[in-house]
Amino acid sequence: MEEELKDLRKVVVDEGNYLTVEQIYERVGQFRELWSVAVTSEEKNRALKKLVERIVYNREGNGGELRVCYR
Numbered sequence: 001m002e003e004e005l006k007d008l009r010k011v012v013v014d015e016g017n018y019l020t021v022e023q024i025y026e027r028v029g030q031f032r033e034l035w036s037v038a039v040t041s042e043e044k045n046r047a048l049k050k051l052v053e054r055i056v057y058n059r060e061g062n063g064g065e066l067r068v069c070y071r
Contacts, residue, residue: 019071025049027071 019027027050034047064065 022043029049031050035044038044038047051070053069053071056065056069058065058067
């Protein structure tokens with residue numbers, strides 16, 4: 001029950017941090033500008049970090065789960 005309560009609190013906090021449409025357009029614009037001039041892997045990673053906070057990969061047996069957490 002304690003774990004479920006922690007998870008619910010996290011959901012409530014996360015839902016309060018939604019971006020506005022304008023903020024999304026701004027981040028996508030920044031990404032596109034950086035990506036269009038990116039040559040190296042490091043430059044491409046910097047561009048992707050404008051959109052992606054982290055990628056979580058959970059491996060289970062022969063399969064797995066990949067979750068992308070956007071900014």
